[in-house]
Amino acid sequence: MAANDPIHQFQIEKLVDFGVVNLPLFGRTELAFTNSHLAMTIAFVAVVGFLTLVTSKMQVVPGRLQSVGETLFGMIDNLSESIIGHEGRKFFPFIFTVFMFVLAMNVLGLLLTFTVTSQLAITATLGLMTIALVIAIGFLRHGLGFFKLFVPSGVPIVLLPVIVLIEFVSFLLRPITLALRLFGNMLGGHVALKVFAGFVVALGAMAANGGLGLFGIPGAALSLSMVVALTALECLVAFLQAFVFAVLTCIYLNDVVNLGHGH
Amino acid sequence: MELDAAKQIGAGLATLGMIGAGVGVGNIFGSFLTGALRNPSAAASQIGNLFVGAALAEALGILAFVLGILLKYG
Numbered sequence: 409m410a411a412n413d414p415i416h417q418f419q420i421e422k423l424v425d426f427g428v429v430n431l432p433l434f435g436r437t438e439l440a441f442t443n444s445h446l447a448m449t450i451a452f453v454a455v456v457g458f459l460t461l462v463t464s465k466m467q468v469v470p471g472r473l474q475s476v477g478e479t480l481f482g483m484i485d486n487l488s489e490s491i492i493g494h495e496g497r498k499f500f501p502f503i504f505t506v507f508m509f510v511l512a513m514n515v516l517g518l519l520l521t522f523t524v525t526s527q528l529a530i531t532a533t534l535g536l537m538t539i540a541l542v543i544a545i546g547f548l549r550h551g552l553g554f555f556k557l558f559v560p561s562g563v564p565i566v567l568l569p570v571i572v573l574i575e576f577v578s579f580l581l582r583p584i585t586l587a588l589r590l591f592g593n594m595l596g597g598h599v600a601l602k603v604f605a606g607f608v609v610a611l612g613a614m615a616a617n618g619g620l621g622l623f624g625i626p627g628a629a630l631s632l633s634m635v636v637a638l639t640a641l642e643c644l645v646a647f648l649q650a651f652v653f654a655v656l657t658c659i660y661l662n663d664v665v666n667l668g669h670g671h
Numbered sequence: 672m673e674l675d676a677a678k679q680i681g682a683g684l685a686t687l688g689m690i691g692a693g694v695g696v697g698n699i700f701g702s703f704l705t706g707a708l709r710n711p712s713a714a715a716s717q718i719g720n721l722f723v724g725a726a727l728a729e730a731l732g733i734l735a736f737v738l739g740i741l742l743k744y745g
Contacts, residue, residue, distance in 0.1 A: 415744060585734075588733055588734060589730040591737070592733030593729075595740070596733065596736055648722060651722065652723060652726040655722075655723050
């Protein structure tokens with residue numbers, strides 16, 4: 409049954425097809441406005457609209473709406489300040505943008521639209537963008553001293569080659585785990601929701617046949633309550649994963665901004 | 672057909688990696704509660720560390736899950 413396939417919801421569909429073109433670098437490429445694009449555009453409009461609405465009638469004593477925006481803003485501001493230090497302000501725009509975008513995509517994907525963050529291509533792009541910024545700042549600030557990142561101080565000289573290798577590999581794994589964490593959490597959560605929702609339908613269909621199938625009704629009720637509970641959990645996960653993405657971005661930036669002093 | 676069966680079995684075995692993630696996340700939250708009950712005034716400041724630790728431990732379980740999905744549908 410295709411409709412009950414838990415993976416089917418992650419299918420990319422073309423809404424507006426622009427046909428196939430030959431791009432100079434990528435070769436044959438299919439251009440289309442997909443459901444993933446649409447969901448991302450909605451998330452973008454939602455973030456911009458929300459922040460515009462929140463800051464439209466600014467007062468010294470914030471109203472209900474303004475304090476929601478201020479809480480989100482203040483949370484990321486505190487975060488970057490406490491992890492990176494007094495230079496955290498410089499990186500605040502990037503961290504806040506990524507946080508709000510991921511949060512909007514997670515929450516909207518859970519409630520309304522296609523879940524963009526369950527596409528590995530999207531989360532990998534976010535992860536690569538973060539790590540590219542980290543590497544760029546590392547080289548701009550310290551030049552070749554950036555490689556001191558892989559050489560922790562106070563390590564016995566005998567152990568140094570092993571430690572450097574481990575540090576280097578763990579640095580390379582950062583963008584991968586950053587992307588896979590968000591992707592896996594979103595994919596896993598939505599698959600689990602779909603599987604339990606499928607149980608409700610299947611057990612309900614069994615009960616409709618009467619006879620012994622009537623025992624399916626308590627099972628269906630149990631599955632339905634599980635769906636409700638999982639939805640609540642997924643709301644928490646949607647926020648938490650955006651927050652964790654922001655925290656890890658801060659930690660990775662801190663490694664190169666304050667290179668050498670303090671670990 | 673045998674390849675298909677092997678894929679299914681492999682996907683099932685890959686999910687065993689989640690045991691480790693379960694142990695890790697449980698350990699983090701358990702330790703947090705132990706510490707928080709001893710010194711409740713310091714607990715609030717460690718919530719951020721708690722969730723980052725949980726996310727780091729969970730990522731390895733997610734890796735197992737992604738491998739399972741790749742084996743099953745890849």
